[in-house]
Amino acid sequence: MVDIWQNAMDHAVTIARRAGEVVREALHEDRKVMTKSSSVDLVTQTDQKVEQLIIQSVKEKFPTHRFIGEESVAAGEVCELTDSPTWIIDPIDGTTNFVHTFPFVAVSIGFSVNKQSEFGVVYSCLEDKMFTARRGRGAFCNDQPLSVSDQEDIKQSVIATEFGSSRDPEAVNNIFTSLRNIVSLPIHGVRGAGSAAINLCLVASGCVEAYYEIGIHVWDIAAGSLIVTEAGGILLDVEGGPVDLMSRRILAANNTTIADRLIREIQSFSPPRDDEE
Ligand code: IPD
Known part of the structure; x- marks a missing residue:
């Protein structure tokens, strides 16, 4: 073909x-x-x-x-x-x-x-x-x-996320609430490479079970998100439902069990969309 x-x-x-x-x-x-x-x-x-x-x-x-x-x-x-x-x-x-x-x-x-x-x-x-x-x-x-991790137990997982570049107090608060919830599950650890694209590649490589972030932009995730799905992973919005690459929110995970567990702990918020004038 x-x-x-x-x-x-x-x-x-x-x-x-x-x-x-x-x-x-x-x-x-x-x-x-x-x-x-x-x-x-x-x-x-x-x-x-x-x-x-x-x-x-x-x-x-x-x-x-x-x-x-x-x-x-x-x-x-x-x-x-x-x-x-x-x-x-x-x-x-x-x-x-x-x-x-x-x-x-x-x-x-x-x-x-x-x-x-x-x-x-x-x-x-x-x-x-x-x-x-x-x-x-x-x-x-x-x-x-590449293929994603086959881990289904959130307590055996490592999760990637970032603090992003907003210092709006409410956003910072939400980010820390999510982190506290997730760390306390407890999970094995939290990592962040400082690059959304590399974090997504870490999910695709099976080094971390999931990566989520609110505040990223479409250019940070456009390439890496396909790398995740082609490695067998899934992409969702942080509240569940389909991901919208312009919404500035993403949850990439190895499977729905890990994703669903994280969704329950993420304190979501909505930054202005990338395609908003
Ligand atoms: C940033 C990185 C960082 C993420 C930020 C992005 P940039 O992209 O991906 O990991 O936390 O949300 O804006 O500005 O270095 O292209």
Whole structure:
């Protein structure tokens, strides 16, 4: 069967690797840090440079395709997912890690057509791990197949989450309430790589049973979420029901038993949607 998007996926892998080289080189240079939505929502010139590099290179090969890019949206472009082939790009997922040289930084490239995810590429560039998934064809890390954990007992699980970049007191309160509830179940532990894309790849790799976060953006999760489902995992909203990638809420888990147990403990809230004007 002809796979019409394989060419685009091959290009995504090539460009993610090239972007990763730029990120690695920039770690040895001075990083000028700027802020966006809050004083802890960081951006550097490397984020902007890498996003431009990816978009330019894709435009040359696929001139009719559309883009949702973290830094383009920050610069005022609309965040709109249409039926057209769309590349959803986070040039550096884990910008805070990048700024602090904490070694988990990813280039994340999702691709969707008719609002359906067709492939996802997450390059964890300091670990040199290339995570890929093509819809219906499985998930891989450096070409080795991935599968989620088969753990069903929440008390034997490790759960990934993040504090995110909002310091709104109510949001912080909700985040701590969820954490306290979940830690007290008790579970084996809580982890967070500082990159939503890498957290999703950790679920896909079976290293953690689940990852949830409220406050992420579509570019953080577009690629990694397909990697989870292609590795046998599930995606839900934090209150249950189908995930909506624009809603800024996600729960990715190895199975419904773990997911349902977490849903009972998560104190949910609703940040403004990504596609809200
Ligand atoms: C952030 C990271 C972080 C998550 C934040 C994201 P960025 O993405 O994924 O782990 O907690 O919610 O915004 O800003 O580094 O691309």
